[in-house]
Amino acid sequence: MxxxxxxxxxxxxxxxxxxxxxxxxxxxxxxxxxxxxxxxxxxxxxxxxxxxxxxxxxxxxxxxxxxxxxxxxxxxxARIAPDMSSLDQLPTHMLPGEAVQYLLDSRYCRADQFQHFVASRFGSSTGGKRVAAIRDWVAHNFSYVPGSSNVQTDAAESFITRQGICRDYAHMVVALARASTIPARYVAGYAPGVSPQDFHALAEVFLADPNNAGGGTWQLVDATGMASAMDTVKIGVGRDAADVxxxxxxxxxxxxxxxxxxxxx
The missing domain is CATH 2.60.40.2250 (Immunoglobulin-like)
Known part of the structure; x- marks a missing residue:
């Protein structure tokens, strides 16, 4: 495309x-x-x-x-985007060093605050199935409201208010994935379906690569539903919005x- x-x-x-x-x-x-x-x-x-x-x-x-x-x-x-739900979770001891940093808390994504929530809400799923469930939960429970958040708003505050913009949706997915011991990072990008059109934010998770035994692959996740892996152009990645x-x-x-x-x- x-x-x-x-x-x-x-x-x-x-x-x-x-x-x-x-x-x-x-x-x-x-x-x-x-x-x-x-x-x-x-x-x-x-x-x-x-x-x-x-x-x-x-x-x-x-x-x-x-x-x-x-x-x-x-x-x-020319991105490969397999069905998220079909991807397994890599055991932590098999994660490459560069992915480990994306399990740790960051300025806007304090994953430790959500461990009990993900265990009770998503405990029956793992890997890509859990990521898909997290994406769907955020999409269903959050309202996209421009002006409802600011540069100080973190995932914990978004979890309480259940509203925000793409930045807040991405932070929420990242925090819940990390709380599930799935490496997750923040992605800044361009995408044609964004409304109102602006720099867009989404998440990316590290899961098992179905084409490489023991390997991993980064997969884009957008809980706003405005962008897909096949029409998102990456600008950069980071632990959260502060990095990119x-x-x-x-x-x-x-x-x-x-x-x-x-x-x-």
Whole structure:
């Protein structure tokens, strides 16, 4: 599937400030990125560094005043997405080192708070069946309400209010999967079915690879129902939203404007 992407955002800084950005689609075996056009104004201090797990790149910039960022690209997706319910759970001693960090608590996803809940609510299932049950539970019990959460809202608060946006849905799935001893990480991406259109967030879980005995595979999960594995273009991954924000400034900023457009062909 081919996906056309366009994003644009503007912010302002009163003093020279370090900024870390991650908004470009990652070049991966499962998604080929072409026709790339990135414009940074100003651009004289921009430096690229590898992002979390080597998926995508982050851009460092030190700037003052108005900063304008524009990005356009085309992505062709060739991702394998087996039926989630058919995938087994890997024993913890067989998890590769890079997956273990995604069992641990993070800023927005305190999995230890949900261990009793997942045992009582999903105790009859394991592996992909449990992930599918978690996805369906979040989809059924949460309401998508723009403006109902903020940058401080974590999975525990979302669990209480049962509402939020894609970021909150992803944090909830990640926390419940980790509480089930299934590695889970947060994914930032672009997807054509998102409404209102914006940078999208979903979860990704590490389960047994049906085509590689003893191996594992990362599988996308979107409890909002707005995106699927076959139309999501990954930007980056992290423990939660703090790791993969499209903009992090190490000082005050005024965010002025943001536009995202994603279309599938």
């Amino acid at each position: 081919s996906i056309n992407i366009s994003s644009h955002f503007v912010f302002e800084l009163d003093e020279p400030t370090d900024c870390l950005m991650q908004f470009e689609a990652a070049s991966l075996p499962e998604q080929e990125i072409s026709s790339v056009r990135t414009l940074l104004d100003p651009s004289d201090t921009a430096v690229r560094v590898p992002a979390q797990d080597g998926i995508g790149e982050r851009i460092w910039m030190r700037a003052k005043g108005r900063v304008e960022v524009s990005y356009e690209a085309e992505a062709t997706i 924000s499209f903009l992090t400034t190490f000082g005050p900023n005024r965010f002025l404007e943001s536009r995202v457009s994603v279309h599938g062909n």
